[in-house]
Amino acid sequence: MNIAITGTGSYIPSIVTPNLNFDQHEFLNADGTPINASNTVVIRKFKAITGIAERRYAKKQFNTSDLGAIAAENAIADAGIDREELDYIIFAHNFGDITYGKTQSDTLPSLATRVKHLLQIKNPKCVAYDILFGCPGWIEGVIQANAFIKSGLAKKCLVIGGETLSRVIDKHDRDSMIYSDGAGATILEGLPDSGNILAHESCTHANGEAYYLFFGDSYNKDSDKDVRFIKMYGRKIYEFALTHVPSAMQVCLDKTGISIDAVKKIFIHQANEKMDEAIVKRFYELYEKTPPQDIMPMSINELGNSSVATIPTLFDLVKKGKIENQHIQKGDIVIFASVGAGMNINAIVYRY
Numbered sequence: 001m002n003i004a005i006t007g008t009g010s011y012i013p014s015i016v017t018p019n020l021n022f023d024q025h026e027f028l029n030a031d032g033t034p035i036n037a038s039n040t041v042v043i044r045k046f047k048a049i050t051g052i053a054e055r056r057y058a059k060k061q062f063n064t065s066d067l068g069a070i071a072a073e074n075a076i077a078d079a080g081i082d083r084e085e086l087d088y089i090i091f092a093h094n095f096g097d098i099t100y101g102k103t104q105s106d107t108l109p110s111l112a113t114r115v116k117h118l119l120q121i122k123n124p125k126c127v128a129y130d131i132l133f134g135c136p137g138w139i140e141g142v143i144q145a146n147a148f149i150k151s152g153l154a155k156k157c158l159v160i161g162g163e164t165l166s167r168v169i170d171k172h173d174r175d176s177m178i179y180s181d182g183a184g185a186t187i188l189e190g191l192p193d194s195g196n197i198l199a200h201e202s203c204t205h206a207n208g209e210a211y212y213l214f215f216g217d218s219y220n221k222d223s224d225k226d227v228r229f230i231k232m233y234g235r236k237i238y239e240f241a242l243t244h245v246p247s248a249m250q251v252c253l254d255k256t257g258i259s260i261d262a263v264k265k266i267f268i269h270q271a272n273e274k275m276d277e278a279i280v281k282r283f284y285e286l287y288e289k290t291p292p293q294d295i296m297p298m299s300i301n302e303l304g305n306s307s308v309a310t311i312p313t314l315f316d317l318v319k320k321g322k323i324e325n326q327h328i329q330k331g332d333i334v335i336f337a338s339v340g341a342g343m344n345i346n347a348i349v350y351r352y
Contacts, residue, residue: 002196003149005142005350007079007187008316011070011162012303013056019043019177028172028219035174046177051273055180055304057166063097065111067183068162069118071312075158076119079187083121087154089128090144091115091162092137092308094341095230096130098167103227115160134213135269135340136202137161137308139348142188142336143200149190160185161308170229172219178272179230180304184312195352198333199255201248202346205240212236213341238275241339245347246283249337252347260287262333263295265318265326269338270300270310279337297326311336328352 020043027035027042035042047053058067068091076083089112096107097114112128133140138161145157162183169176216231217223253260266283268276276296284291299314306313315336318326328334330352337347 001190001192002194003146003188003190004195005186006189006191006194007075007077007081008185008312008319009071009074009076009078010184010313010316011067011074011182012313013058013062013067013181015057015059016054017057018054019047019052022177025171027174030219032219032221042174043177046174049272049274050178051298051301052178052304053301056182058164058181060100063099064093064095064162064164064183065097065114065118067164067181068111068160068185069115071162071183071185072115072119072158072160075185075187079189081156081187083119084123086121086123086126086156086158088145088148088157089116089126089160090131090141090157091128091160092131092133092141093162094132094134094137094307095163095168098164100167111162112160134342134344135271135307135310136338136344136346138184138312139336139338139346140202142186142197142348143202143346145188146197146200149188155190157188158185159188161312163307163309165230165305165307168230170218170231173229173231175232175234178305180306182303182306182309182313184309184316186312195350198258198349198351199252200346200348201252201255203244203248203344205244205343205345209240209343212240212343238272240343241275242278242282244345245279245337245339246286248345249283249335249347250286252349253335256349258333258349260284260289263335264332265328265334266296267311267315267334267336268296269340270298270303270314271305271339273298273300294325297323299323307340311338
């Protein structure tokens with residue numbers, strides 16, 4: 001029995017926020033001192049490094065669970081299944097639901113339970129739970145769904161990755177321009193003669209690396225000390241990713257015995273364009289190869305970094321022909337790979 005992704009769906013918020021919108025922000029250093037550069041220069045350098053020209057923010061009335069439910073509806077329709085037959089709903093996120101204008105994260109009940117409620121699934125044996133694994137959360141959810149189906153504990157699983165990072169960003173931090181909102185979802189089923197998860201690999205590096213991403217105070221020292229925001233040590237994350245992600249991808253691919261030449265697409269977490277390009281280049285260098293042109297679809301330019309939502313959203317868009325010059329065909333070998341808070345890394349080799 002193969003374990004296949006039989007349906008995909010995504011929700012891309014409608015509020016487009018271009019880089020120009022940050023022109024009037026008061027960007028500060030971590031110690032609260034002014035940055036010695038104009039916002040025009042800051043934004044230009046940011047675009048050159050990250051590739052981000054704009055990002056999407058959710059409307060005020062939508063929370064992360066709402067975005068996830070819409071993406072899930074689309075994935076269920078794409079798979080053509082009865083939602084009452086779902087055995088598991090796994091929702092990967094980082095911050096729960098954060099109501100617009102509020103400061104508290106809300107995970108009671110779990111976001112997966114909220115999605116089940118919004119989908120109006122009546123079957124009590126459809127188990128709903130959340131997973132916290134940083135940006136690699138959706139991949140880890142797929143790995144767990146794969147295990148459930150392989151073991152006979154499930155036949156159909158819904159895995160969602162969603163986030164509203166726009167509600168946990170410090171407007172005085174240049175890194176605030178990276179983050180965005182969105183959700184992606186997938187249906188996994190055990191089927192003969194279908195796509196198949198061929199191998200997977202997961203790692204957690206927490207001996208000194210655990211707090212490369214963290215919740216911290218605003219760079220504006222006059223801000224409310226009880227309100228915290230997403231923070232990161234960008235240079236450390238960049239170096240960590242280049243050191244560890246390519247090797248994890250190599251271990252995963254080598255488990256399958258498939259040549260790197262057979263890989264058609266790499267769906268990597270949309271964190272930073274330059275970093276992603278460097279990761280893929282170093283991965284191919286491990287095999288003394290050069291990455292083929294168009295091996296790595298990108299959505300970060302227009303959608304920003306929506307954390308756990310980036311890979312399932314990107315996969316959905318490519319699968320449905322919505323990214324120019326990017327396509328996948330039945331039988332293609334693809335790799336999913338991610339890195340994020342924890343510090344966690346994972347990868348999947350999948351035959352589409």
